[in-house]
Amino acid sequence: MYRGGEGQWAYYLHRVSGVLILLYLLLHATELTAPLFGSDFAASVAGWFQTASYKLLRLLAIGAIIYHGLNGIRIMLMDFTSWGTKIQKYAWYVAVILFLLMYIPIINSQLPAIFNLGGR
Incomplete structure (x- = not known):
């Protein structure tokens, strides 16, 4: 299963x-506890959360959450069913396709806003 390839x-x-x-x-x-360390630190943290680099990181985090959840379902199928390991290769492709179907619209809606191209 973990000898290269999809697994x-x-x-x-x-x-x-x-x-x-x-x-x-x-x-x-860090954002939630920033006020405990003073208003200057809280203001700098709040300012960083408005930058494009943070917004890109947030977009990556959304993708990570989607993939991690879908792959977690695939892992549960392998662990808790007798047939899961037989279809793990196909289940990974299904997880990747579902990931792309869910994530591409999010990217399309967020990238213009991140780079000030007329998005939200």
């Missing part, structure tokens, strides 16, 4: 998406 990619992407989600949660915790 290996699913493994790596699941780990990377989990780390991205963790980093985003740490940033969110």
Whole structure:
């Protein structure tokens, strides 16, 4: 299963998406606790949350959440069913296709707003 191919990619992407989600949660915790460290620090943190780099990171975090959730369902099928390991390769392709179907519209709606191209 993890000897290259789809299973290996699913493994790596699941780990990377989990780390991205963790980093985003740490940033969110920083935002919530920033007022405890003074108004100057809170203002600088709030200012950073309005930058394009943060908005791109947020867009990546959304993608990580979507992929991590869909791949998690695939992993549960492999772990809790007798037939899950037989279809794991096809289930990964289904997860990737569903990811793209969910994520591409989000990218299309958010990128113009991030780069001030007339979006929301």
